[in-house]
Each structure stands twice: as structure tokens, then as C-alpha cells.
Amino acid sequence: MSTYEEEIKKAHERVAESYGIVDLYGNPAGEWEGWVFQKTVVDKVAYFWRRYGGENTLLLDAGCGNGQITQVFASLGAETMVGVDFAMPMLKRGRERAQLKGYLERLFLVKGNLKELPFASERFSLIHLYGVMEHLDDPRQVLKELGRVLKKGGHLVLSIPRKWSLAHLTYIGFSPSVRDWGKELSWRSFLKFREKAQFYRFYSWGQFSSLVPDGLKVVERVPVLHYFVCGPLDRWIRRWDKGVSSMEVRERFFSKIPLPPAGEYVVLQRV
Numbered sequence: 539m540s541t542y543e544e545e546i547k548k549a550h551e552r553v554a555e556s557y558g559i560v561d562l563y564g565n566p567a568g569e570w571e572g573w574v575f576q577k578t579v580v581d582k583v584a585y586f587w588r589r590y591g592g593e594n595t596l597l598l599d600a601g602c603g604n605g606q607i608t609q610v611f612a613s614l615g616a617e618t619m620v621g622v623d624f625a626m627p628m629l630k631r632g633r634e635r636a637q638l639k640g641y642l643e644r645l646f647l648v649k650g651n652l653k654e655l656p657f658a659s660e661r662f663s664l665i666h667l668y669g670v671m672e673h674l675d676d677p678r679q680v681l682k683e684l685g686r687v688l689k690k691g692g693h694l695v696l697s698i699p700r701k702w703s704l705a706h707l708t709y710i711g712f713s714p715s716v717r718d719w720g721k722e723l724s725w726r727s728f729l730k731f732r733e734k735a736q737f738y739r740f741y742s743w744g745q746f747s748s749l750v751p752d753g754l755k756v757v758e759r760v761p762v763l764h765y766f767v768c769g770p771l772d773r774w775i776r777r778w779d780k781g782v783s784s785m786e787v788r789e790r791f792f793s794k795i796p797l798p799p800a801g802e803y804v805v806l807q808r809v
């Protein structure tokens with residue numbers, strides 16, 4: 539394992555207890571977080587499942603962490619799911635979650651590195667990779683390896699954070715370095731700009747597409763809007779139209795405000 543991967547692994551091990559937008563029961567920290575999770579994850583996963591999954595799908599949640607995305611697939615009726623991650627505390631939490639939510643018998647959790655997966659070739663019909671591209675030191679090798687274990691005609695859905703998006707700028711400006719996740723933070727953690735760029739990577743479309751190996755082709759791109767940055771405005775947004783529920787007022791507000799994408803989901807097919 540490279541030093542870079544060691545750092546990423548340790549950072550995720552430290553935050554495993556608290557990681558995610560929803561807790562082990564699937565509950566978000568607040569109503570706003572729940573709404574964002576619904577819009578950016580649950581609705582999207584449901585769409586990809588309808589289009590590329592369904593009955594008899596063998597699903598791989600690559601870099602599954604503590605299983606907040608696996609849980610969404612489970613709720614959609616996925617029958618056989620495999621989660622792989624190299625951070626053991628994350629996998630333990632994923633197991634607890636599956637036990638609590640009653641889908642442990644449909645889930646196999648495996649410790650492994652995405653650069654060298656412990657699976658035979660052409661195994662999975664759907665692979666999902668959420669929130670992982672930003673933490674890879676060798677994304678080209680990971681895409682190649684995911685392509686190897688994907689069946690011919692199968693699909694790989696992955697999220698990519700966009701370079702120079704509002705998400706990128708707010709990350710560079712206001713977030714601590716990944717290497718300091720789970721540690722006591724000092725103001726220095728927020729000023730490590732070079733380290734921040736190294737351990738949390740954003741991609742231009744050109745950069746991403748140059749990484750796609752032969753045998754995989756892009757079949758769909760779905761932008762993900764930047765709702766999170768509007769969190770501080772939520773109280774004000776909810777007052778915008780008092781006649782409707784908070785959920786609906788957010789829907790109405792964001793249908794009128796053209797937010798730029800924070801990134802996108804890309805669907806690759808094994809040809």
C-alpha cells in the first residue's frame with residue numbers, strides 16, 4: 539500500500555464512527571441534510587437502479603465505507619450486494635448497519651484495495667463508486683480494475699467532484715485537510731492548501747475522460763447540483779413561501795435558481 543493510501547485509510551478509520559450524511563438507522567442529522575441526501579443520493583441511486591440494476595443484479599459497492607449507500611440499494615430491493623473497502627472500522631459499521639436494518643444476509647463485506655480486487659474477472663453486473671474518486675492516488679488503475687471485475691454489458695456508476703466548482707472552492711477555502719480528519723483541529727489544518735489539493739482531488743471532464751481505460755465507454759452523465767453550500771441559507775429559503783411544506787419550498791426555490799453542478803455521476807459500460 540502506498541503512503542498516500544495509508545494516509546487516506548487512517549483518515550477514514552478515524553472518522554468511521556461519525557462518517558456520513560445519515561446515521562446507522564438511515565436518519566440524517568437534520569431536515570436539510572435529509573433533503574440534500576434525498577436529492578443528491580437516494581433519488582439518483584433509485585434512478586440508476588431502475589435503469590441499470592433490478593432483479594438478478596450482483597452489485598458491488600466499491601469503497602462502501604460504513605454502508606450509507608449500500609443501505610439505499612438494500613431498500614430498493616437489491617438481492618445480492620458486495621461491499622469492499624480497505625478501512626476495517628468502516629466495514630464494521632457497515633455490518634452493524636446491515637444488522638440493524640435487516641439486510642445482512644444479502645450483503646458480503648470484503649476488506650480489499652480497489653487497485654487489486656480479490657474477485658474473479660467479469661463478476662458484477664453493476665458497480666457503484668460514491669465519494670471515492672476524490673481519494674485515489676491511482677484512479678486510472680482503479681478504473682481498470684473495476685472494468686476487469688465488471689461483466690460485459692454491465693455498468694459502473696461513479697461520482698466525480700468537479701474541478702473549480704463551488705464545492706471545490708469552498709473545500710479549498712474552508713475545510714480542513716483530509717489528513718487531519720478525526721484529529722483535534724487547529725487553524726493550521728485549514729491553511730494546508732497544497733496538502734488539501736493532494737488528498738481530495740477534483741476533476742475536469744478532460745482529466746477524468748483521459749483515465750477511462752479501453753473496454754469502458756461513457757454512456758450517461760448526470761450532474762449533481764451544489765445544494766450543500768446553501769445550508770446556511772436554508773432558514774431563509776423556508777420563509778420564502780410560507781404556504782407550502784419545507785420540502786416543497788426547497789423544491790420550488792431551487793427550480794428557480796440555476797445552481798452550478800458540484801460534480802456529476804458518470805455511467806460507464808463494459809463493452
Ligand SMILES: C[S@@+](CC[C@H](N)C(=O)[O-])C[C@H]1O[C@@H](n2cnc3c(N)ncnc32)[C@H](O)[C@@H]1O
Nearest residue numbers: 550601602603606623624625650651652668669
Ligand atoms: C468518502 S468515503 C465514501 C464511503 C461511501 N461510498 C459513502 O459514500 O458513504 C471513501 C471510502 O473509500 C475507501 N477507500 C479509499 N481508497 C480506497 C482504496 N484504494 N481501496 C479500498 N477502499 C478505499 C475509504 O476507506 C472510505 O471508506
